[in-house]
Structure formats: C-alpha cells, structure tokens
Amino acid sequence: MPAPSRTDRDRIVETASALLEEGGTEAVTMQAVAQREGVQAPSLYKHVQHRRALLEAVVRSSARQLTARLERVRDDGDPRRSITAQVDELRRFAHDRPRAYALVMGAAPDLPRPTPELLSASLASLLAATTALAGSEHALDGARLVVAWANGFISMELAGALQLGGDIDVAWAWGLQRIVAALEDRPAD
C-alpha cells in the first residue's frame, strides 16, 4: 500500500498480474513477463529471486489492493450497511480480477496464498461490522457465516456453477439480505 514507487520490480509485478488475469498462473512465465517488458528473461532475475517469489509478490499486491477497496467503502456508522457495501465490493473485486481473487482467497492449492495475517487484514473491516451486528458471543461464527456465504457465492459464480437460470444479481441480493437477517436475529440457544 505504500505508493507504488515505479521501480522495475513493481512494473514486473504489474505485468505478471496482467498475465495472470489473461491466462491464469501458468501464463505467468518468466519468458512471457520478459517479453512484455521488452527484455530478455534472464534479466528478470536481477529483480526477482525466482518465479515462485514473483507469484507471491502478485498475491501480496492483490491482497493489499483488496484491503484498500474494502476500507474505502466501509461505513463505520451503520454495521448493516457496512456489511452490504463491503461484501458488494468484494464481489466487484472478484469480477474485476477473478484470478487474483481466487489466489487471495486461497482457492487454488499448490499456489502461493497470502499469509493469514494479510488475509485477516483484508477482512478486518468486514469482521468488525459483522461483530457489531451479531454480538460478541457469536462474533467469530457470524463473521465466518458472512464470509463463507459471500466467498462461496462468488466462487461458484466465477466457475459458472450457478447458471441454473434466474437473475444472479437478484439471487445475490436476496441471499445477502437473508444472511444479514440471520445475523441480527439472535437464536435462543
């Protein structure tokens, strides 16, 4: 989140991110990155240790961007609106950068994930709002409910597994409203 200092390394990470979205992780080869940078592949090793480290840098960068976007839309006044806004923004991020979203949420095994701390930071605002709504006793459970539903919905949407007919945006809004209601309505036990 420090301002991108436009060093070569940052440009390399940006290029790698673009290739990621265009063709998935396997499209992020040192050769492809080099070609797009107008350079030869071996030159990259002056800025990046190896391919794996480059992918990790892409994941970190993406997680930070997600964090920034969620913080931008959060509403500290009304937890209910804050949850809606952030979860909507999470989905928008996924639409904009589906491959990065999958990596940040750890959906792809064998690929670099963000550290737990980085992921927690991304979802911190969301957890705070959820806690405010669900009460402290089931704060963590409630947060997991929201995040799990949102992530599951978005993942299946991206995978094309929800194409059963009907309007997906409506299903999203309906589900979100039910989830929030389930948080507010504290059960007996």
Added chain:
Amino acid sequence: MPAPSRTDRDRIVETASALLEEGGTEAVTMQAVAQREGVQAPSLYKHVQHRRALLEAVVRSSARQLTARLERVRDDGDPRRSITAQVDELRRFAHDRPRAYALVMGAAPDLPRPTPELLSASLASLLAATTALAGSEHALDGARLVVAWANGFISMELAGALQLGGDIDVAWAWGLQRIVAALEDRPAD
C-alpha cells in the same frame, strides 16, 4: 455409477485420482500414472486419448461418487434433516478427497470441470430438500444460499483461511443452523 467394470481404463482413472489427492493435478503425469500401474507411459495412450481426457475422466468419476454419497444420506421425510445430512456429507467428501472436491466444484480455473448437468445431478437431492423448506417462490435463491454457504465454508476451511481460532466444527454447526433458519423464515417482501 454403473459398477466399476475393472477394465484397465477404470484402474487408470483410479490411479490418477489417487495421484491427484497426493500431489494435485500436476502430479497426475502420464509417467507417474504409468509407473504406478507398472507399465510404460506410451501404453496408456491405448486406453486414454491424452492427459486432458484422463483428468476429465477423474472429474466425472469424482462427481458421480459425490452424487452417490449425497443420495445415500438424504432424508425424503424431513427436508430440514435432509439438508443437514447432505451438507454434512458434502463436507465429509471434501475432507476425504479435497482435490477432487475442488475440481468438482469448479474451484480451479483452467482445469476440467464437470458438465453443468453432472454438477446439477450431484446437487439435485439437496436442491429438492431446500425447495421443500424455502417454498417455491424463492426455491432457487434458497438453494443457492445453502450451497454457496456450504461451499464457501468448506473451501476456506480446506485453504486454511478459517484458522482464526475457535472450534471449526462448532462454527459449521452454528452456521448451518442459521442458514436453515433463514430458509424457513420467509421474509416479508
């Protein structure tokens, strides 16, 4: 779902499935499969067109096994119990075969997915139970709510993204109970 006829092809698919769980898709090489079958790699091409077709066969086989497991535990009498039983079984399947689960649910881009029809078949019993509980008006929305939550929870659990403390099994049970309650309680609008 037809009884495995023990042809060579079936054994190859089984071996590939085992390799998948042990090392992910990239561990499913023609050479690795051949070695475990006690045969040379080129021989496999007498039974399988190419590697991609083998992976697709693994996905189909896994989807059918999931279907069978869900049908085995469903309860046609009580939709509420049926949902719980099936969703629990879905999670158990994911614990038993995490890599296959990710493929069946389409979590991995650039890898073969089950056809929409095959995935629908896997979730058919679950959708039926959900419909019985949520009413016909929001049947599809309700089904998506359940499946999205379950898939999201399981995905994040497998990814290790839920390790924020607390008992995961308790969080699962709590969330499931809230989801079912949200289905039963029809909103005003």
Added chain:
DNA sequence: GTCTATATTTCGATAGAC
C-alpha cells in the same frame, strides 16, 4: 543491468517393432 548461450529437467506424444 542487460545481453547471448546454454545446461538441465520434465513432459506429452508418436513411430514402429514385437
């Protein structure tokens, strides 16, 4: 920091004998 050249590995897939 960039280049050329290259070592190395690994894999998918085919040809053709048996």
Added chain:
DNA sequence: GTCTATCGAAATATAGAC
C-alpha cells in the same frame, strides 16, 4: 497392447561477456 527409442516443446535458471 506392450515395449524401446525418440522427437519436440516448454520452461527455469545459471554463467559470463559487455
């Protein structure tokens, strides 16, 4: 249907000159 032999294509990464 199995084998040996092999092609061909990537790709990561290093060495060393400039």
